[in-house]
Amino acid sequence: MKYFLLTVAASTLVLAGCQSTSTIDNSAGRATVYEDTRSPGKVQGVGVESQDIMAVTDQMMRDMLSNPQLMNREVSPRIIIDSQYFTNESSSRINKNMLTDRLRINLNRAANGRLTFVGREYADMVEKERDLKRMGVVDGGTIRSTQATAGADFRLVGRIMSLDAMDAQSQERSRYHQITFELVDLELGTYVWSGMYEFKKSAQDDIMYR
Template sequence: MNKVVLLATLASVITLAGCSSTSNIDNSAGRATVYEDARSPGKVQGVGVESQDIMAVTDQMMRDMLSNPQLVSRDVAPRIIIDSQYFTNESSSRINKNMLTDRLRINLNRASNGRLVFVGREYADMVEKERELKRMGVVDGGTIRATQATAGADFRLVGRIMSLDAMDTRSQERSRYHQITFELVDLELGTYVWSGMYEFQKTAQDDVIYR
């Protein structure tokens, strides 16, 4: 009789232990994805370059370039290269530079209405291969007239992202000042025809990881 009671007791303990272990598992659905305004600080914030900074700086540079008569008031629209090849990140912030240069070029191309012409120099190999196929007769000439050479550029974008960091060891607050410069260089003379700069500073108790 004692053996039967003991076995029943052990079975009850095992059953209760199993119920206890499974009750700690959260089987509820995860929080749904929340869309945020990219122009405003999101719920996850740090001291690095974030979406609202990228949009603000490129919008300001676009407006400044479109108000420069040396660029938009010429009889013949200037040819410009805007990519990240000569746009360097010397800051302590991790950022994909193409996010800045691509957004600036695309918005300028849309807003300039032909007053500026943009040369896709990073795709030069692709263009040369297609030109070679046309001239060899492998494909027809397309609908655009043949040219002696691909488009040369008048100006090219250069620039830097720089930062200055500070940290309060008592409060563990981090502060980072960013200075982002944009300039257009004359590709014949080597002179600067336009310069722009954007500055901002952020402070946070804890920084976040940027990927």
Template sequence: MNKIYSAAAVTITLLATGCASNSKTYDNAAGRNTIYEDVSSTSSTVAGIGVESQDVVSMTDQMMRDMLQNPMLVSNESARRIIIDSEYLVNESTSRINKNMLTDRLRINLNRAANGRMVFVGRHFSDMVNKERELKRSGVVDAGTIRTTQATAGADFRLGGRISSLDAMDTNTQLKSRYHQVTFEMVDLELGTIVWSGIYEFKKTAQDDIVYR
């Protein structure tokens, strides 16, 4: 009888051990943790030959520093009114990019660095401004606490530019290279003259299997 009990105990122990070991084969752990990376780093985990975060940061920083040294744009007499948006920034390259990323970062950093020496006209917010002005002048709301003006602000200069690229591919190694040329130019909105120009260029080579969205 004791042998029967002993055999039963061993069987139950083996079954329990088997269940425990089987349960360890199911991996219920969470997936790979999100990786935070430096947006200006050239050694990104995912990289291709298109325009990427480090390119956006580098080119807008370079353009900002150059603009701040231009006496036509930064005057000690009166703050120039400037429009920086993506309306006249044309993408003719084979790279897919949101142009607002370039102009927004450039405008915001310039606004902070200029410290009042430049005034930025938010022409991309004109619809919002016009609706509020209409409400004020119709008496639906009061005039606010700052001022009323006959017209909205006109600008002295506006940014334009072009993004171009040149592609090449080695059919033996399947390596692809892309040369980017990004130009920014500030245009006098009365004369049509170009008062400042900047160029940023870079070339990348890789087995390009990255999808840009």
């Protein structure tokens, strides 16, 4: 009898072990969730991510707002902050406007009129409207008319740079980012303010991908 039971038990165990589940993916999906943009999300790499963009622009904004050369002027200085002279020399692909737009918008809100931002990116649009006004195609608007559009006192320049390192044995990789921001005096060509943000990330893929 015991051989019979042994046979049945072995049969059950082996057959249970040999059943395959690989043909069916029955895993449930995951409902959309809002993630904290200041925290590393579920999907991460070693490049520039949302939390980095927020941290770097917040720090630069605080730094600029505490700079007396910028903030203690009798007449609020005119500044161009866009990505025209902000270059990416790193190995991370990034839309630079995410950095410069966030910086400009938050500065504009926090400065409360103590800094004036010039939208040079949209100069063509402004010129077209001015032409229409001057030609009488449209009226003069309700605010004022000026001889020319605003000239700027300072302009943002900067660079995103990176240094990659890899361990050929463990295949761990790390990327150090250095992001520099500077304001250049558009008459003298001097730097009136400089700021820098650095961070380094390292990661190692699952061995199946190394």
